[in-house]
Amino acid sequence: MSGLAPDGLPPLREVIAAHGLRAKKALGQNFLMDLNLTGRIARVAGSLAGVTVVEVGPGPGGLTRALLAEGAARVVAIERDARCLAALAEIAAQYPGRLEVIEGDALEVDPAALLHGPARIVANLPYNVGTELFVRWMTPDRWPPWWQSLTCMFQREVAERIVARPGPGRSGGAYGRLSVLAQWRARARIAFEVPPAAFTPPPTVTSAVVHLVPTEPLAAVPPRVLERVVAAAFAQRRKMLRQSLKTGFADAAALLEAAGIDPTRRAETLSIDEFLALARAAG
Numbered sequence: 360m361s362g363l364a365p366d367g368l369p370p371l372r373e374v375i376a377a378h379g380l381r382a383k384k385a386l387g388q389n390f391l392m393d394l395n396l397t398g399r400i401a402r403v404a405g406s407l408a409g410v411t412v413v414e415v416g417p418g419p420g421g422l423t424r425a426l427l428a429e430g431a432a433r434v435v436a437i438e439r440d441a442r443c444l445a446a447l448a449e450i451a452a453q454y455p456g457r458l459e460v461i462e463g464d465a466l467e468v469d470p471a472a473l474l475h476g477p478a479r480i481v482a483n484l485p486y487n488v489g490t491e492l493f494v495r496w497m498t499p500d501r502w503p504p505w506w507q508s509l510t511c512m513f514q515r516e517v518a519e520r521i522v523a524r525p526g527p528g529r530s531g532g533a534y535g536r537l538s539v540l541a542q543w544r545a546r547a548r549i550a551f552e553v554p555p556a557a558f559t560p561p562p563t564v565t566s567a568v569v570h571l572v573p574t575e576p577l578a579a580v581p582p583r584v585l586e587r588v589v590a591a592a593f594a595q596r597r598k599m600l601r602q603s604l605k606t607g608f609a610d611a612a613a614l615l616e617a618a619g620i621d622p623t624r625r626a627e628t629l630s631i632d633e634f635l636a637l638a639r640a641a642g
Contacts, residue, residue: 518567
């Protein structure tokens, strides 16, 4: 074995080899190997002193180690892959009482039920569930949510959708459902990009770390209604709203009239306030 890492644990490559942890495509796994990079991700979340962090998909624990090394008081890590539990147990032994590992599917585990107060989400999200988890975190009925901030790795394409602004030709067409749901009641930014070579195995796309902080909502509308409006509007984004909204609403013309929106416009031109006006009219 080579020398230990600064946290007193073996280098990640040795951990992966020792436990036979080959990343599974079916689980959306791509392991981050560079502890300097995982430390950078942890620091995007701000000072972690005294903070509880929820991590989804820790895998062999590269980001987990960074969160603990950066001073997180407690890390609640949700891991579906039982093969990774032994490696995570070694981290827990190095940081007694500070790491709790929950074996389970993040889509079925309610993190809020595991917490004793506010927490921050920091995760290198598995690609196959990242978007769905993000939408769930952005659309609870109660706001502010149980989390104080969200710092997550996504495919760059998804990250760009989260921060995209409205307007034809702006943001390369990335403005859509995720943009509206994120910016309705939060402030989002892309912190930095991560090249494929940083992962094992390397994905085919560049990734990006998004940092998001809840804010006062632009308007109070039922999240499910807004989701329905946005999904219908962008389902056929090249069509006029009077046509695209028919996929979710029987009388799209009346809905647009009630919201004061020109029916010949397209979804990509609507501001978030205008989508909220549609949601109020639909609700």
